[in-house]
Amino acid sequence: MKFCTVINCMDGRVQLPVITYLQKRFNAEYVDSITEPGPVRILADQQPQHLVESILIRLNISVDKHGSGQLAVVGHHGCAGNPVEKEIQVQQVKDSIRFLQRQFETLEIIGLWVNEHWQVEEL
Numbered sequence: 001m002k003f004c005t006v007i008n009c010m011d012g013r014v015q016l017p018v019i020t021y022l023q024k025r026f027n028a029e030y031v032d033s034i035t036e037p038g039p040v041r042i043l044a045d046q047q048p049q050h051l052v053e054s055i056l057i058r059l060n061i062s063v064d065k066h067g068s069g070q071l072a073v074v075g076h077h078g079c080a081g082n083p084v085e086k087e088i089q090v091q092q093v094k095d096s097i098r099f100l101q102r103q104f105e106t107l108e109i110i111g112l113w114v115n116e117h118w119q120v121e122e123l
């Protein structure tokens, strides 16, 4: 069993496209999903603290217990939890990756953008 991990928005429209993309991208059977509304805003701002901690605890379980070695961080078009333009979200994805890479040094981390056609683009 091979796992990878995603930190994705809770938005139902982005779940299946992202899971399908990551199964192929990382040759993984299963994708552990950590969801919040607009998680890249939370991780880029590193607040609210309780949500940052909750995300890190869940990521640690996926890495520790499921042996996940790859992670994707996702921003998307039309995000209700993070209603800012694409350019800002892309920067938030990059800031999130930088923050997470400091805590999980050996994890391979990529950024994804889900566009207005619900297609996945790698950043």
Ligand SMILES: [Zn+2]
Pocket (backbone or CB within 6 Å): 009, 010, 011, 037, 038, 076, 078, 079, 080, 081, 082
């Ligand atoms: Zn969203």
